[in-house]
Amino acid sequence: MTKFPRIETERLILSELKEEDLPLVTQYLQDKVFSELTSNIPYPYRKEDAEFWFKISREAFDKRKGFTFAIRDKNEQMIGAIGLHDEGSDKAEMGYWLAKPFWNKGYVTEAAKSVVDFGFKELGFNKIYATYFPHNPASGKIMQKIGMEEEAILKQHLKKDGKYYDIPMYSVFRDQD
Numbered sequence: 001m002t003k004f005p006r007i008e009t010e011r012l013i014l015s016e017l018k019e020e021d022l023p024l025v026t027q028y029l030q031d032k033v034f035s036e037l038t039s040n041i042p043y044p045y046r047k048e049d050a051e052f053w054f055k056i057s058r059e060a061f062d063k064r065k066g067f068t069f070a071i072r073d074k075n076e077q078m079i080g081a082i083g084l085h086d087e088g089s090d091k092a093e094m095g096y097w098l099a100k101p102f103w104n105k106g107y108v109t110e111a112a113k114s115v116v117d118f119g120f121k122e123l124g125f126n127k128i129y130a131t132y133f134p135h136n137p138a139s140g141k142i143m144q145k146i147g148m149e150e151e152a153i154l155k156q157h158l159k160k161d162g163k164y165y166d167i168p169m170y171s172v173f174r175d176q177d
C-alpha cells in the first residue's frame with residue numbers, strides 16, 4: 001500500500017486526516033464527554049492535542065502500524081475518526097469517536113463495519129478487538145452490531161479520576177463465518 005486508503009460506504013467517506021481538519025477536530029473535542037467516555041482524549045482539549053494526534057497518526061501510518069481514518073460525510077466534511085492499530089500477531093485494536101451532533105444515526109456502525117472488512121481483506125489482520133467503558137453502552141452496542149462478541153471482562157483494567165473500571169473486550173476473527 002503506497003497511499004493512505006480511501007473507503008466509501010453508503011453515507012460516508014473514510015480517508016486520511018488532513019491539516020485542514022485540525023480546527024474542526026479541536027472544536028468537536030471541546031466537549032468533556034469525549035474524555036469521560038475514552039481513555040485517550042484529554043480534557044480540556046487544546047489545538048496542541050489535535051496536532052499531536054495528527055502527528056502520531058501520520059507516523060503510525062508511515063510504519064504501516066496504524067490506520068486512522070477521518071470519518072467524512074459525502075461533502076468531505078470531517079465528522080469523526082476511526083482507526084485500526086496493529087498490536088502484533090496479526091491483531092488490531094479498533095477505536096473511534098464521532099462529533100456529538102451526528103450521534104445515534106448509525107454512522108459509526110457503518111464506518112466500523114467497513115473498517116473491519118478492510119482490516120481483514122486488505123491489511124491481513126486475523127483478529128480485531130475493541131474495548132469500552134461500562135458507562136458507554138452505545139459503544140458496546142456498535143461492537144455487537146458489527147458482529148463482535150464479548151471475549152473477556154478486563155478486571156480493573158483502566159483508571160479514570162481515581163477509580164478503576166472493569167472493561168469489556170469484544171473481538172471478531174477473520175475466519176469467524
Ligand SMILES: CC(C)(COP(=O)(O)OP(=O)(O)OC[C@H]1O[C@@H](n2cnc3c(N)ncnc32)[C@H](O)[C@@H]1OP(=O)(O)O)[C@@H](O)C(=O)NCCC(=O)NCCS
Pocket residue numbers: 033034037038095096097098099102103104105106107108109110131132133136137138139141142
Ligand atoms: C460511542 C459513539 C462512537 C457512538 O457513535 P454513533 O454513530 O452514535 O453510534 P451508532 O449510531 O452507530 O450506534 C449506537 C447505538 O447505541 C445505541 N445507544 C445510544 N445510547 C445508548 C445508551 N445510553 N444505552 C444503550 N444504547 C445506546 C443507539 O441506539 C445505537 O443502537 P441502534 O442502532 O441499535 O439504535 C459516539 O457516541 C462517540 O463518539 N462517543 C464519544 C467517544 C467514544 O465513546 N468513543 C468510543 C470509545 S470505546
